[in-house]
Amino acid sequence: MFSKENCDLCGDCLTRCQWMDVNQDQAAAWMKAMMAGEHAPAVDQCITCYACNEICPKDAQPFYLIAGLQEKFQRVAPDTVAATEARFVFDGDLKNLPRADRVMSTCVFAKTDGHLIQGQLYDMPQVGGKPFFCWILLSHMGAESIQRKHAEKFVDRLAATGAKEIVCFHDDCYAMLAGVAPKYGIPVPFKPIHLSEYLVEYLTARKDQLRLLNIKAAYQRPCASRLTPEKEHFIDKVFDLCGVTRVDRAYDRENALCCAAVKWMLGMDDPRPDQEKNVRDATDAGAEAMVCLCPMCMHSLDGPAREKNLPLIFLGDMARMALGEIALPADKQGEKQ
Ligand code: SF4
Numbered sequence: 001m002f003s004k005e006n007c008d009l010c011g012d013c014l015t016r017c018q019w020m021d022v023n024q025d026q027a028a029a030w031m032k033a034m035m036a037g038e039h040a041p042a043v044d045q046c047i048t049c050y051a052c053n054e055i056c057p058k059d060a061q062p063f064y065l066i067a068g069l070q071e072k073f074q075r076v077a078p079d080t081v082a083a084t085e086a087r088f089v090f091d092g093d094l095k096n097l098p099r100a101d102r103v104m105s106t107c108v109f110a111k112t113d114g115h116l117i118q119g120q121l122y123d124m125p126q127v128g129g130k131p132f133f134c135w136i137l138l139s140h141m142g143a144e145s146i147q148r149k150h151a152e153k154f155v156d157r158l159a160a161t162g163a164k165e166i167v168c169f170h171d172d173c174y175a176m177l178a179g180v181a182p183k184y185g186i187p188v189p190f191k192p193i194h195l196s197e198y199l200v201e202y203l204t205a206r207k208d209q210l211r212l213l214n215i216k217a218a219y220q221r222p223c224a225s226r227l228t229p230e231k232e233h234f235i236d237k238v239f240d241l242c243g244v245t246r247v248d249r250a251y252d253r254e255n256a257l258c259c260a261a262v263k264w265m266l267g268m269d270d271p272r273p274d275q276e277k278n279v280r281d282a283t284d285a286g287a288e289a290m291v292c293l294c295p296m297c298m299h300s301l302d303g304p305a306r307e308k309n310l311p312l313i314f315l316g317d318m319a320r321m322a323l324g325e326i327a328l329p330a331d332k333q334g335e336k337q
């Protein structure tokens, strides 16, 4: 997936990486070494945020070069990777698949984060659990080949519903279906719909019922969004429809900062200073809340956000607040009365 032919060794991917300190000459030298299959410091310093794929002006997809070497040099111990694969692999038969033109895939979050999948928004046939795990997590573990190995079965199981449209609760699933699988050459015989696109459709149809929230919020853009940046305008539209101002902060859009949860998986140093930096950036920009699209970001940033009294709001919950289904966090509600 890395395109050596496209790469002109400009070094931008590494010099603009938020997780390594490298100048243009070093970056070019590291890229050359990695293209020759050799180890370079980037292999160890990369936290797998996918930003370089978005940054590269030549669409050379440099993350996949690094990912291949992370695997070659066993960035994560093979038994840890194997245990994770075993945890998510599914070899059984699919039972009781819903039959509908539109089905939502909840990934593996119905069990762990079911409170985020509540209300009328989610009132549609759903699939989820291990058979519908999208495997993007594995490329966060220096095991992109395992992600690739299982990608086709993931697509096939969703296709087995016969749905024309699959609404993705999780950004990673959308990234797999709309970004990664087509690059692997896997046909996707249905339309993947990102949660934000679905929310725009849902809220627009109920525009007269919406209560504008009138708050300023920071957006925590997940790493997987780097793989499908074309859907970003839907996020802005959801904010607009909910009456939430997306604050202009340093770590947003192409400069988004990974929530750093992956540092735990990669056995790197303590992610806490990065998480605090992220939250501080939001509050410095005047945010009264931080809106997250990925449940993992919410878990990762929870502690530092609490310390700063910055509520974390899931994107779907922001829509539910505007629909009047659930309330704004208590202190923000008081301020708005
Ligand atoms: S992968 Fe892209 S950004 Fe990186 S050196 Fe090559 S052309 Fe430049």
Ligand code: SF4
Binding pocket: 013, 014, 016, 017, 018, 019, 020, 042, 045, 046, 047, 048, 049, 050, 051, 052, 053, 063, 066
């Ligand atoms: S994936 Fe992220 S951390 Fe890794 S090199 Fe690219 S920008 Fe840096």
